[in-house]
Amino acid sequence: MRRRDFVKASALTAGATVIEGCTDEEHFIIQQVRQTTLPGETVWRPGVCRQCAAGCGIQVRVVDGNAKKIEGNEAHPVNRGGVCALGHSLLQELYNPDRVLQPQRLAGARGSGSFEVATWDDAMAAAVQAVSGAAPDRIGIVARDGTGLTGALWRRFASALAAPAPTFLEAPETEVERLAARVALGTDDYPHFDIARAELVLSIGAPFADRWRSPVHYIRALAEMRRGRATRRGRLIQAEARMSLTAANADVWLPIQPGTEGVLARALAGYLLESGGVAAPARQRYERLFPSAPPTLAEAATACDIREDRLLEVAEELAGAENALVMGGGSAAGHTNGLFNVTAALGLNLLLGNLGSPGGVFSPTRVDLGRALSSTGAATPASRLAERLRDGAVDVLIVADADPVHTLPGGFGIADAIAGVETVIVLGSSLDDTAVHADLLLPISTELERFEAAEPGTTAAVAALGMTEPVIEPMGESRHPADVLIALASGLGGGVAGQFPWSDFEEVAEASIEVELARLPGGSGADASDFFDEALERGGVFGEGDPAGAPPGPSGAGPQPAGGRFEGAPNDYPFVLLPFESVRSGTGRAANRPWMQELPDPLSTVMWNCWVEIAPADAEELGIHDQDLLRITSPQGSIELHAVVDPASRPGVVSVPLGHGHSGNGRYAEGRGANVLTLVGSSLVDGTSAPAWAATRVHIERLGEGELVRFGRSYEDMGHDEVIPVGWAPHEPLRKTNPEKSV
């Protein structure tokens, strides 16, 4: 039963005893209401997880109006029933003790974090006044993601105001990966990789079993590749400077020198071209992309700092595999030469002849429900917004469900520049690093409390659109962010209000479905209203079958081969800094959730804190022991962190997880660790507007002893029983080593 019907029926049940002659439909609805509200009974309701851009489908267990547990929706093509750690922890965003549940108005100095409660009427009146009083070109809009209906609504709003297009805070490498796919494969977005049916996957930088793009989807595909077929087990080769969770799961790990990923891909292409197994059309297409002669494996071995015999083994395996595919992205996209690196990686697929074939690469499938709302895909890059903020060219800044102060590089200077903005309006649910700078903080509902329509940020095998009704009633006075936007537009009146004729987001979704019906999977010839109701019951609109559609191939010449540049001279700043997303902290959204704070990182096993991973040889040279407090300094700034001496770290490279070091954000998050992005400068990836977040060098100084809470043991304390000798027999039972005793 739809929410609207529910509300109607709730009103009816109140007076049901005095209403004579209820119609059958009303009677049915009343019964439904009673059935779904039995005390203590479990009801499962479909939802959409919006904790990252993947947009997995979920099922939520509801008892007595409270959400108890999240499981995966097996019908959703992205996750097929799986849920990640972050997805589970959505319940602790919903019921967070520090959640903001009433509109707040600044009651002290800007940035002091001192607010007073306001009514929604007053808060909206203030927001309308601020927006209507500002010159359109002096308005800035930041929203969380540009996909789907919500992104389209923000675009439409900016365009109706004649303000600059919104800035969407997608993962910084996403733009690079998208552009590289366009150049190398001719697709309009990052393609679908049929990992599950591949025999060999070479991933150049893409940490797809970590928190990158669509973790549940990729982890499932990796498991299927290995153990989903009775006949053979697929293999994964990971070329990445850091031992990520993906590299930890690889059959072969190539710990490559950061910034040389493109050289590796080009040298492998050279081997494939020389080996004679490449058909002439494929060769021509590749040479259109990269006309110059590729480097040899020997040259690549020197540049990438990997033994030549290991490169040769990988090249031979790639050339000999029946169904091989190559992915690229992640940190390879975060260097200044990221576009070259990823284009070179994706271009290898042309030579492998896997476009549109099982175990290969497919064109992305997008529903793009929002295209009727906003025809332009326009967006202002974060770097451009930062420039506008620094130049004092923004009077009113609207931030919706995003934390630009925390998630953009320190070199962008957002934290300082935001102080110069006249009015900052934040739609959020916590007092995060951006919200503390707000004049108005408007509380928004989580995805469990609102009508949701979300497209996966990364395409699965078939088209998908998650669409669900609210799973539970909203907490406090929180409202749907899109409903706040619609109310703001209405309040502004005139042409802007005319562009937003709907009463709420559900109406927008229903209208959009009606317009796009014929194009949607199963929509052709269907009744729009029935289609909509069935989609809500199922949890969305999902395509079926195997992936189809071969990428068209290169759209022209690729970027010129280039090496990566790093901020900071090697003599002053000897280490390359690699920020990364840990499954326990992501980009910082989950920092105030106790489950996630107490979750050990799978590799370092650190809990409740942030750390820096350093190779044993480097640690020894600098006199650093595990847990020591270090000062990490880049040309941009400096932070203090505890050391994790990591046997899998590449010497000369240090890695720090993102998402720590919040200035506020609640009792579990505040004051823990430091934000590694404050060390990152303002460099952009060449040929794009994306920040080069893996292009910084740092200096490390030991400050003294420290303490780091771990679930397992440190490398120094392990002795030998946790380090298994090479040649360990696969069927021999593993000796279990005890982590710290609990008693």
Place this chain on the structure above:
Amino acid sequence: MTRWGMVIDTDRCTGCAACMVACHAENNIQTVGEVEAGKGRAMHWIRIERYYEGEFPDIKVRFQPVMCQQCGHAPCEPVCPVYATYHTPEGLNAMVYARCIGTRYCANNCPYTVRFFNWFSPDFPQPLERQLNPDVSVRSAGIMEKCTFCVQRIQGAQDVAKDEDREVRDGEIRTACSQSCPAEAIVFGDLDDPESRVSEFAEQARATRLLEELSTEPSVIYMRGGR
């Protein structure tokens, strides 16, 4: 007769830790905070053990999820002076929280270190307590706890099957860790049913159990092999 068992395919497991949070959510497990966690008191009924193999650059990592192995000959059971931990007819090492007096003998005797003691009563600041699972007791200070194979889910499925006058079907019961696992690395079922998926796995050459030489007869089977 039923004997509940679990199969974990370590070649599928990526160590993503989704099972750990799923377990916390399902079983009302408290978080203890940084200070207590630093004393080794974090309560993860299921944990991901991480092993390194070799040295850089030829270094590999293996992950192994470990929870209560629900031993057939459980070292934890005979040492409990008040019979708070006992063996159920279906092969579970059950905990009767109301009987537990917190001697911690069971935890000392467990070779897998999967038992956790509540040093303090849990604190779920409002409104976090609204998430608590009504099917699972919240344990107070002085009580020992551990993985139950999600016994509340087993009982729930058995109730439904009884109402429908049938046996519980293979795959009908999924523990929280198994249901959440993106890689489908964890399978739960009846080891005494030769047709069940867990039995099928148990017979394969890749199957092994932890610390077999102790003759604890664990009900958790690990599938080895791969990388």
